[in-house]
Amino acid sequence: MQAMANNTFDRFSLGGDTLATDWVDFASTWLRAVSHRIREYVDKRIAHPDHASEIVIPTFSDLDAAVDALGEVDRQIHLLLRAADYDGPEPYVQFNWAAGLEVPWYVPAARQN
Numbered sequence: 001m002q003a004m005a006n007n008t009f010d011r012f013s014l015g016g017d018t019l020a021t022d023w024v025d026f027a028s029t030w031l032r033a034v035s036h037r038i039r040e041y042v043d044k045r046i047a048h049p050d051h052a053s054e055i056v057i058p059t060f061s062d063l064d065a066a067v068d069a070l071g072e073v074d075r076q077i078h079l080l081l082r083a084a085d086y087d088g089p090e091p092y093v094q095f096n097w098a099a100g101l102e103v104p105w106y107v108p109a110a111r112q113n
Helices: 002-013 021-034 036-047 060-082
Strands: none
Touching: 002 060, 021 036, 021 060, 036 060
C-alpha cells in the first residue's frame, strides 16, 4: 500500500518531495476555462442581475463539460490524497423524491366526503 501511495505522489510531484505546482496550475486553469460561460451566467444573471450586459447563455454541453472537468480534478485529488482511484462523484438523492407520488395532488370537491 505504501509503494502505491508513493507511486501516486510521484506522479503529481514529478519525483520531488513537494507537489508540482504545474499540475495545480493546469487543473485551476482548465476548470476556469471550461466553466467560464457558466460562471459568467450565474454571476451576471442569477447572483447579481445585470441585464444591461450581453452574455452567452451556456448550453447543456457547457454544463456537462464543466461537471466532467470538475469530476476529473476531484478524481485526481482523491487519488493523490487517498492513493485510491474511483470513478468520480456520483449524484446522491438526499430526499424522498417519491413522496410527492404517495399522496393525491388534487381531490375533486365531490370526492372529499
